[in-house]
Amino acid sequence: MKKIIKEYILITIGLALVAVGFYFFLVPNNLAVGGVSGLAMIINLYVPALSIGAIMIVLNLILFVIGFIFIGSSFGVKTIYSSLGLSGMIWILEKTCPMSGSITNDLFLELIFGILIGAVGLGMVFNQNASTGGTDIIAKILYKYFHLDIGKALLLSDFLVTILAGIAFGPKIGMYALLGVIINGFTIDAVIAGMNICKKVEVVSSRGEEIKRYIIEELGRGATLYTAKGAYTNEEKEVITTVLGKKEFIKLKIYIKEIDKKAFIITYNVHEILGEGFKDINE
Template sequence: MFNTKTLLEPMGSWAWWRSWLLIFVGCSIMGAGFVFFINPYNFVPGGVYGAGIVLHNLFPSIQVGTFGYMFDVPLMCIAVLVFGGKFGARTVLAALYTPGFMNILTRLVYPDEATVRSLDPALLLDGRLDLSNDLLLTCIMGAVLVGVGQGLVVRQQATTGGTDIVGMLLQKYAGIKFSTGILLADGAVVLSGLVVIGFGLGTDQPAEGGWMLTLYSLITIYAASRVVAYMLDGASYDKLLFIISDKHAMLKEFIIRDLDRSATYIKSKGMYTDASREMIFLVVSRKEVRLVQHKIKELDPTAFVVVTDAYDTYGEGFKQLPSADEIQAE
C-alpha cells in the first residue's frame, strides 16, 4: 500500500514540504472533529478513536487520544513486522500526531481536569458550543471534519493506522476482503458502544437515549466515508456520451473547437437497418453535458444519444493514471 520512495524526494522540494504540511493539517482537522463534535456526545464512529470513546466511558481518567496510542502503537508495530516496509514514515507520524493533538486540544477547550474526564458538552468552550439539542447536526458536522481530515491525509498517501491495519491483517491471515475486514472491525467497535454507552454495561448508568447514539454513530460513519470519497474522487463523476448522428462534421467541429476536447469514432451497425455507421464516443464533465445536449439538438434533433456515468476517467484532460501504491477511495 505504501512505499518509501516519497521519503527520498529532495528536502528543498516544495511538493515534499506541502505534502507533509497537508498531512498535519488533515490530522488536525480530524482531531478537531472528534474533540468538538464526536467525543462530547458519545458518538462511536468505528476505528481506534471510536474504541477510545467507549473505553473513556469505562475509564474516564484516560483521554480518548491516549486510548488511540494504546491501539495504534501496537497495531503499527505488528504491521511493520508483518508487512515490512509497506508503511512509510508519513503513516507512522500521522498515527502518532493525531492522538496527541486530540489530547492537547481537549485540555485547551475544557476548563479543568474534572470536565476533561466528563467531556460534558455544556462545558465545552464555556458552553459556547453546546449542541446537545441538535445531535443530527452535530454528527454531520463531526463527520464532515473527520472526512475532510482523513481525505487530506489519504491524498498524501498516508493513513492514521487503526482499523486499516486490522483490515490488512484479516485479509492476510483470514482470507477476508480488506473492505470487509474494516467493516467487521468498525462494526465491533460500534456494537461495543451500544453495549457500554447505550445499555450502561460497566458504567454507573446508561447514557440518556444511549441506544439512539448508535444510530447517530452509523450516520457519522456513512457521512464521513462519503466526504473521504469526495476528497479523493471529486464531487461527481464524468459523463460518457454515445452519439449516433448524420452531422458528424459539425459535431466534430463543435467538440474540438468549442469544447476543446477530442472524441473517438466507433464503428457500429444498426440491428434493424443492417446499415454500418460511426458512433461518437465522448467524455465530458458533468457541467458540460447540458451544453453538449443542446448543441446536438440544434445540429441534429433526430440524433440518438446515450448519457451514462464514468466512474473514473484517466488520460489527457482528466486525471492521471494512479501509481501502484496509490490509495483509492472505493
C-alpha cells in the same frame, strides 16, 4: 513533488475535520463510535490518569506494525503522519478550547454533526491512501485483501468497540454509538465515491477530427473510436469515447459547443478509474 504536497494538504484538512467532529461533539457526550479513539475513551473512563491521547498512541503503535506488514511502507508513513497529526490537533484543542460539557445537550444532534464532519474528513484521508491509524488500518487490510468497501469494513472493525461502549457508558450511549458507526461507514463510502467521480463521455459530431485533437493535445487524455450506424438514417458515424475529470469535461463541453452546436453528447458518472493518467491500479 506537487502530487505529494497536494496529498498531505488534503490529509491535513481531513484530519482537522476529524479532530473537530471528535473533540467538540463526540467526546463531551461519551460517544465512543468505534476506532482507537473510542476505545481510548472507554479505557480513560476506568483509568483517568491516562489521557485519551496517550492511550491512542500506544494502541496505534501496535496496529502500525500490522499495517506495515500487510499494507506496505508508503501507507505506513502517511498513517504515522495522520495519527500523530490527529493526536496533536486534539491535544491543541484540549489546551486552547477546553470543553466543560455538551454544546447543546442534545445527544442525537451532536452525534449526527460529529459523525458527518468526521466522516467527511476520514473520506479525504482514506482517498489519499492514508489512515488515522487504529481500526482504520484493519479496514484498509479488509479492503485490500477482501475487496470490502472501506466504510463497511470500518463498520465491522468498530462493532466490538460499540459493544464495549454500551458496557462502559450504558445501553443508551452504546446504541447511539452503534448508530454513529453505521452512519459513519456509509458516509465515508459516499465521500470517497464523490471525490473520485469522473465522466465517461461519448461524442458524435461532424467535427470529430478537431474534437479528437482537442482531447489529446489540450486535455492530455486519450480516446477510443467506434463506428456506429444510426437506426433512423442508416448512416455510419464515428463515436468518440473518452474519460475525463470533472473540470476537463466542462472544458470539452464548452469547446464542442463553440464548434458544433448540433453535436450529440452522452455522459456517465464513473466512480473509479484505474490505470494510466488516473488512479494507480496497485493502490
